[in-house]
Amino acid sequence: MSLSPVNPVLDQVTRRITDRSQPGRAAYLARIRDAAVRGPARGQLACANLAHGFAASGPADKTALRSSRMPNVAIVSAYNDMLSAHQPFETYPAQLKAAVAQAGAIAQFAGGVPAMCDGITQGRDGMQLSLFSRDVIAMSAAIALSHDMFDAALMLGVCDKIVPGLLIGSLSFGHLPTIFVPAGPMTSGISNTEKSRVRQLHAEGKVTRETLLEAEAASYHSAGTCTFYGTANSNQLLMEVLGLHLPGASFVNPGTPLREALTAAAGRRAAGITWAGEEFTPIGEVVDEKAIVNACVALLATGGSTNHTLHLVAIAAAAGITLTWDDLSDLSAVVPQLAKIYPNGSADVNHFHAAGGLAFTIRTLLDAGLLHEDVKTVAGPGLRRYTAEPKLVAGGVEWIEGPAESLDTDVLRSAEDPFAPDGGLRILRGNLGVSVIKTSAVKPEHRVVTAPARVFDDQADFLLAFQEGTLTGDLVAVIRYQGPSANGMPELHKLTPALSSLQDRGQKVAIVTDGRMSGASGKVPAAIHMTPEAADGGPIARVQDGDLITVDGEAGIVELHVHAADLAARPVTGRALTDDEWSGTGRDLFAVFRRQVGPADKGASVFPTHTAPPAPAHVDNTPIDSILIEEHA
Structure with a gap:
């Protein structure tokens, strides 16, 4: 079957990213290819090192690990039994080990990574560690893989910062084939x-x-991911479109026979794509420029989490690719909105899955030329494989062709009949800086607001003003000193009910902030992730009560109506917390992160990913699998 022609803007953006990324990507590929030619990782270890690596194993596993003939698969998990999304992972390691063994390989539990929940820490001091936890998770995953014992990896994670962190860590071992193993959403509760x-x-x-x-409690009621379309479920969609899940794995409920069959299939497949087989698929080659563009398109088409305007930039950088908000903005102009999932609609991810889910979404985007089909995936070459759906059969799971039409057009539509002609996320620009807005959650009549500023340096002060009834008339709430350098960029979703209440009273309301409002950004227009942030002296630090501000989600504008000279002459007001004040609840341990972190539009990362080493004079484009075939011939 011939490939569908690619949309010209998609092609242009991809070429632009590829050209811009060439030095960093070439250096990255050279590094992972150098790692890959070493063969079975544990075969390079000295005897004492290797003995440490299998000391606690049973007799059969010791025999297998002493030999270099059998691939060894790492299992890295974000399991804990407090968080509903990660509780199902308790039983996964044993199940995965058995499945890997059936496929003629061996698996070891390599390590755990922390997993915190933004839903629990909302409005609490602990939320100020949330974004930084992504990079801690990346480092933790790297530590788990650092023993040179492994030939592939299985990554177990679901929620907000966990999956991006696991992926960034995995990409630092880009020569290893890696499959992400989800747990699925809880069943639907209260609407x-x-x-x-x-x-x-x-x-x-x-x-x-x-x-x-x-x-x-009626909404968050059982094991599994929260069912609204926030960052956790956006993570799952992105892992599938990136080709890192098995097809159709994202939204199967936990504790079901199909979920168990998919988990076992992931273990078997991980064993099948190592150096020992004929389908060697290193993650560093799966996550390339086309795959990153595919992820951006899927996020835009479904109105996914605004957090991924940070995470996708950081993920791309980990693979030597430079993605910018301009790329997202240009793609948003041509990518239609295909889904209405809460907070963009009343449906949850279970309804989305039942309506045709990712199989239909990928099909219609491919047919419209809005996804690159010619990519590598853990299921094999070509994204068209992800238009199939898994079905339970005797002995496991098989894939059948997914739906050619949406089964509920109130939830999911085709690219020919979308809910809106452009994407659910947009970039706003103006004299305050650059920010992000999630327009898909905001009704058209509320997307343009010009109103006086009400300035707050802490979300608690805004909520107090709301409770005291002083937030009268039209207003733009400016919540500043909430960026990465100020206090770790906590999520401000706790403001949504108050802002929504003001809007429902008939007031014109918007928010401008250098903080986050997550994938649960609500029905009020929110210019978030403002950069440069207040703590770095950005213009938002010079805004005063009463200044007129326009937030225009239609035209992509966020503008302070103050003359440039007058604004420049103003002093910076307010301030970020000092290190002495930014302490308690573990925050003092992360002070170095606050000093190191980059700006939001560069991924808000503590890693120096945007200073790539120079590319080699000669770029070797030979796929890693060819190198390994020659090495092990």
Whole structure:
């Protein structure tokens, strides 16, 4: 079958990224190819090193590990039993080891990584560690893989910073084939519309805390990922479109026979794509420029989490690729909005999956020329494989052709009949800097706001003003000193019910902040991730109460109506917390991160990923699998 012609803008953006990234990407590929030609990793270890590596193994595993003939697969997990999304991973290692063994390889549990939940830490000091946890997870994954014992990896993670961190860490071992293994979403509970209604009533003081808790418990009610389309479920969609999940694995509920069959299939497949087989598929070659563009398109088409305007930039950089917000903005102009999943609609991810889910989404985007089909994946060459759906059969799982049409056009539509002609995320520019807005969650009549600023240096001060009833009239809430350098860029989703209440009273309301509002950004226009941030002396630090600000989600503008000379003459007001103040709840341990972190539009990373080493004079484009075939002939 011939490939569908690629949209000209998609092609142009991809070429631009490829050209811009050439030095860093060439250096990255040279590095992982150098690592790959060493053959079975543990075969390079001295006897004492290797003995340490299998000392605790059983007799059969010791025999296998003493030999260099059998691939060894690392298992790295974000398991804990407090977080619903990660609780199912408790039983995965044993199941994966058995599946890997069936495929003629061996597996060891290489290490665990931390997993924190933004839903639990909302509005708490611990939230100020959330974004930094991504890079801690990347480092933890790298430590797990650092023993040179492994020939492939299985990464177990689901939520917000965990999957991006695991992927960044995996890419630092880009010569290893790597499959991401999801746990799936919990079944649907109370409707998202009802949950939001109760939250807003509680913010207005009209229902009790007990009523609110009952509504929340009816929504977050069992093991599995939260069912709204926030960062966790955006993660799953992106891993599948990047070709790092098995097809259709993302949104199968935990504890079901199909979920168990997919987990076992992931273990078998990991064993099958090592150097020992004929389908060697290193993750560093899967995540290339075309794959990154595919991820951007899928995020835009489904109105995914704004957090990925940070994470995708950081992930790309880990693979030697330079992605910018301009790339996302240009793609957004031609990528239609295909899905309405809460907070962009009333449906949850289970409804999206039932309507045709990723199999249909990928199919319609491929047919419209809005995805690159010619990419590597862990399932084999070509993204068209991901238009198939897994079905349970005797002895495991098989893939059949997915739906050619949406089964519920209120939730999911084709590229020929979208909900909107452009993507659900946009980049805003103006004299305040550059920021991100999630337009798909905002009704058209609310997307343009010009109003006086109300300035706050802490979200708690805004909430107090709301409770005291002083937020009257139209307003643009400026919540500053919430960027990476100021306090770790905590999520400000706790502001959404109050802002929504003001809007429902008939006030024109928007928010401008250098902080985050996550994949759960709500119905109020929010110019978030503002860079340069206040702590770095950005213009947002010079805004004063009463200044007129325009937030225009249609035209892509965020503008402070103050003359440039007058603005420049103003002093910086407010301030970030000092190190002495930014302490307690573990924050003092992360002070070095706050000093090291880069800006939001560069991924808010503590890693120096944007200073790539010079590329070699001669770039060797030979695929790693060819090198290994020659090495082990």
